[in-house]
Amino acid sequence: MNKKNVIEAQNLTKMFGDFTAVNAISFDVKKGEIFGFLGANGAGKTTAMKMLIGISKPTSGAAKVAGFDVFTNAEDIKKNIGYMSQKFALYDDLTVKENITFFGGIYGLSRKSIKEKSAVLIEELGLEKVASKLVGSLPLGWKQKLSFSVSLLHDPKIVFLDEPTGGVDPITRRQFWEMIYKAANQGTTVFVTTHYMDEAEYCDRVSIMVNGKIEALDTPKKLKQQFNVANMNDVFLKLARG
Amino acid sequence: MKRFIGFIKKEFFHIFRDRRSLFILFGMPIAQIMLFGFAITNEINNVDIAVLDHSKDATTKEIINKISASKYFSINQFIDRESDIEIIFKKGKVKAVLNFEEGFSKKLIKDNKATIQIITDATDPNTANTISNYVNAILQQYQKGLNEDITIAYQIVPQTRMVYNPELKSVYMFVPGVMTIILMLVSAMMTSISITREKELGTMEILLVSPIKPIQVIVGKVFPYIFLSIINAIVIVVLSIFIFKMPVQGNLFLLGFESVLFIITALALGILISTISATQQTAMMISLMGLMLPVILLSGFIFPISSMPIPLQVISNIIPAKWFIIIIKGIMLKGVGLQYLWKETLILVGMTIFFMGLSVKKYKIRLE
Numbered sequence: 001m002n003k004k005n006v007i008e009a010q011n012l013t014k015m016f017g018d019f020t021a022v023n024a025i026s027f028d029v030k031k032g033e034i035f036g037f038l039g040a041n042g043a044g045k046t047t048a049m050k051m052l053i054g055i056s057k058p059t060s061g062a063a064k065v066a067g068f069d070v071f072t073n074a075e076d077i078k079k080n081i082g083y084m085s086q087k088f089a090l091y092d093d094l095t096v097k098e099n100i101t102f103f104g105g106i107y108g109l110s111r112k113s114i115k116e117k118s119a120v121l122i123e124e125l126g127l128e129k130v131a132s133k134l135v136g137s138l139p140l141g142w143k144q145k146l147s148f149s150v151s152l153l154h155d156p157k158i159v160f161l162d163e164p165t166g167g168v169d170p171i172t173r174r175q176f177w178e179m180i181y182k183a184a185n186q187g188t189t190v191f192v193t194t195h196y197m198d199e200a201e202y203c204d205r206v207s208i209m210v211n212g213k214i215e216a217l218d219t220p221k222k223l224k225q226q227f228n229v230a231n232m233n234d235v236f237l238k239l240a241r242g
Numbered sequence: 243m244k245r246f247i248g249f250i251k252k253e254f255f256h257i258f259r260d261r262r263s264l265f266i267l268f269g270m271p272i273a274q275i276m277l278f279g280f281a282i283t284n285e286i287n288n289v290d291i292a293v294l295d296h297s298k299d300a301t302t303k304e305i306i307n308k309i310s311a312s313k314y315f316s317i318n319q320f321i322d323r324e325s326d327i328e329i330i331f332k333k334g335k336v337k338a339v340l341n342f343e344e345g346f347s348k349k350l351i352k353d354n355k356a357t358i359q360i361i362t363d364a365t366d367p368n369t370a371n372t373i374s375n376y377v378n379a380i381l382q383q384y385q386k387g388l389n390e391d392i393t394i395a396y397q398i399v400p401q402t403r404m405v406y407n408p409e410l411k412s413v414y415m416f417v418p419g420v421m422t423i424i425l426m427l428v429s430a431m432m433t434s435i436s437i438t439r440e441k442e443l444g445t446m447e448i449l450l451v452s453p454i455k456p457i458q459v460i461v462g463k464v465f466p467y468i469f470l471s472i473i474n475a476i477v478i479v480v481l482s483i484f485i486f487k488m489p490v491q492g493n494l495f496l497l498g499f500e501s502v503l504f505i506i507t508a509l510a511l512g513i514l515i516s517t518i519s520a521t522q523q524t525a526m527m528i529s530l531m532g533l534m535l536p537v538i539l540l541s542g543f544i545f546p547i548s549s550m551p552i553p554l555q556v557i558s559n560i561i562p563a564k565w566f567i568i569i570i571k572g573i574m575l576k577g578v579g580l581q582y583l584w585k586e587t588l589i590l591v592g593m594t595i596f597f598m599g600l601s602v603k604k605y606k607i608r609l610e
Contacts, residue, residue, distance in 0.1 A: 091443075
């Protein structure tokens with residue numbers, strides 16, 4: 001395995017009965033890269049991602065995440081990745097602090113480091129005033145940012161974000177991407193699926209899935225040249241319409 | 243282990259911050275046991291009856307006095323005409339009418355025979371039946387008093403003795419039933435709801451992606467409910483002993499052991515339900531329709547299994563509650579030990595293993 005690659009997938013395939021949800025996709029993701037994983041609804045993005053994070057067994061093919069095989073070492077993968085799903089997934093009936101403590105706890109952080117980290121995190125997000133309030137009472141944008149920070153709590157090598165900015169206003173989205181950049185600068189690899197084509201422009205490289213296959217994979221700039229269009233939206237439309 | 247403790251702590255936060263589930267957990271058992279204990283009963287007390295006395299002689303007076311002196315009946319009114327009977331039944335307060343034929347005393351002495359008609363309002367057949375039995379019993383006693391110094395050549399004297407519940411208190415029957423319902427409800431419904439809630443909110447996915455193992459998630463979710471169910475079982479037993487004077491003839495430890503076993507059976511069912519339902523609503527509906535109704539109708543709690551049609555009798559065997567009710571009745575009322583209850587206990591153990599195995603299988607399929 002190339003030392004710089006933190007994700008390597010070869011001919012990764014997932015079938016549900018006769019239906020091929022993910023059809024032999026192959027790609028590499030480098031350390032510290034922001035890798036955009038694009039596709040229409042039902043193109044197979046989420047299924048592909050589920051195989052990489054170890055909660056769905058591939059039908060065939062091979063993949064390594066953070067150096068571990070998805071078939072044999074799914075448990076080791078889980079320790080080295082963070083995950084934020086498209087559904088907001090903190091507990092509404094726990095306070096900000098309790099959520100941090102809980103998720104720190106299930107990733108096996110010590111009590112001391114949870115304390116330190118949650119203090120830093122709360123300060124960075126400016127949540128001092130609401131730290132002891134139930135998460136359910138916070139606005140969605142704050143929740144998303146908190147959720148992202150929680151997924152980074154155990155310093156994962158790779159963080160998987162499944163449509164993290166759904167339903168969030170443009171300003172919060174911008175702030176969210178600043179957080180993503182910051183994480184990437186600190187060496188965390190970011191694997192992000194999204195619907196928003198303007199967000200695709202922020203990624204180092206993007207892959208576009210159509211009907212279970214990766215139809216294009218390159219930097220946004222090269223993709224635009226290749227398809228001879230002005231923005232990623234048109235790249236996507238050209239591909240999706242075939 | 244530390245992960246696990248954190249998980250359980252979080253689970254308790256969920257329970258204690260949700261007033262609705264707190265109410266179901268602690269309000270329900272107390273409310274149900276009180277309701278069943280005091281309000282819903284097969285016994286009759288101070289039932290209003292009316293008397294239509296065509297003879298008004300010494301004997302009828304004596305009988306009427308005897309009946310009104312018993313705590314079961316109070317004479318609401320005397321009527322004079324047959325046609326009044328229907329009128330008072332229609333009013334609804336009076337549940338039975340005693341109709342003494344004309345010349346009651348005279349006939350009794352002359353013909354050795356006189357008739358009382360007992361007319362009951364059978365819109366509630368159970369009560370009607372009980373009333374007529376009680377009146378009969380009082381009449382028989384009176385008759386016995388009359389015949390004291392006469393010897394009849396051939397006599398069959400039935401001596402009835404009701405063992406294990408000599409006063410026929412219905413609370414003895416309700417306590418085991420209510421305990422079963424509540425343990426089932428709390429354990430199965432609450433766990434299935436709390437697991438499906440994580441699925442619905444998307445936190446289950448986050449947990450599955452984390453290093454915490456699925457089995458730890460399940461045990462962590464179930465553990466608080468084991469604890470709370472045990473507390474509930476204790477509350478129910480203590481209430482029934484001190485408020486309803488329910489005896490516990492058998493071993494309290496055995497009762498505790500069997501209750502924990504049943505709690506685990508119910509939890510296994512709850513887990514199974516959570517693997518097949520995607521939302522909290524579905525989990526709740528399945529628990530209510532699939533568990534509560536059979537527990538109430540087919541477990542022998544209210545309706546005796548032996549008088550059910552054969553197909554229902556067969557079905558009742560797959561209901562865990564049936565076996566648990568046999569066990570607690572045995573321990574509390576008969577005072578029997580494991581040597582009489584091992585069969586029922588083994589059935590519960592078998593069911594528990596079956597439900598758990600099935601949920602593990604379902605759970606794995608879901609993960610594939």
